[in-house]
Amino acid sequence: MNALNILSGGAAQGLVASLAPKFKAQTGLDIAGEFGAVGAMADKLRQGMPADIVILTSAIITKLAQENWLVPASISDIGLVxxxxxxxxxxxxxxxxxxxxxxxxxxxxxxxxxxxxxxxxxxxxxxxxxxxxxxxxxxxxxxxxxxxxxxxxxxxxxxxxxxxxxxxxxxxxxxxxxxxxxxxLPKGCDLATMYTAAVAMRAAAALQAQHLIDLLTGDDARGLRIEAGFLDVRN
Structure with a gap:
């Protein structure tokens, strides 16, 4: 296995990319997969596309967990976008x-x-x-x-x-x-969406997926989250 498979909303692509070198140094794995519209990514998971980690809106992550596609204990908020x-x-x-x-x-x-x-x-x-x-x-x-x-x-x-x-x-x-x-977008037209990560139930690299979640949500990555455009949920 050379790569961790990800299905993610495009909102997280920049942040994931910024942590990819550190993740590879610690695990030996690259990060591969798709970033796109959250609805399309959720459908790909349901259709059986291999995935170790999923990063989508909190609402979609909750629904996928209820459908037994994700490990509930692994669910972690990254931040608002x-x-x-x-x-x-x-x-x-x-x-x-x-x-x-x-x-x-x-x-x-x-x-x-x-x-x-x-x-x-x-x-x-x-x-x-x-x-x-x-x-x-x-x-x-x-x-x-x-x-x-x-x-x-x-x-x-x-x-x-x-x-x-x-x-x-x-x-x-x-x-x-x-x-x-x-x-x-100004008040009245605005939207702030929580993005959340979880390990896929059928993950082939569950431990490494959890490690990436820990990197994405950890205190050490707070500056990277803010730089990428996330409103830090720990404020």
Missing amino acids: ETAIGVRSGDPLVAVNDATGLRAALLAADAIFVPDTKASTAGIHVAKVLRQLGIADEVASRLRIFPNGATAMRHLALSDAARPIGCTQSTEIISTKGVTLSGV
């Missing part, structure tokens, strides 16, 4: 301090890069916010929808649109080269 606005690096930041500012920023954009609006945490929320702001129909043709937030942000970074912006988890914006965090 906010949904936010990103711009291409070098573009002016946009004002999203209140709902009015967010509405104006979205209307001014000629391309809006978002993750899956039916299977991802941030994408589902973006669709809700657009309806809430009364602009869903007006901006529908400008939406650029991708399977997950990381992919959406990579395409934002390379966009040749005049005024593109993106909306996804803050961690995905922070970890994408060529994209800058402009601000989290």
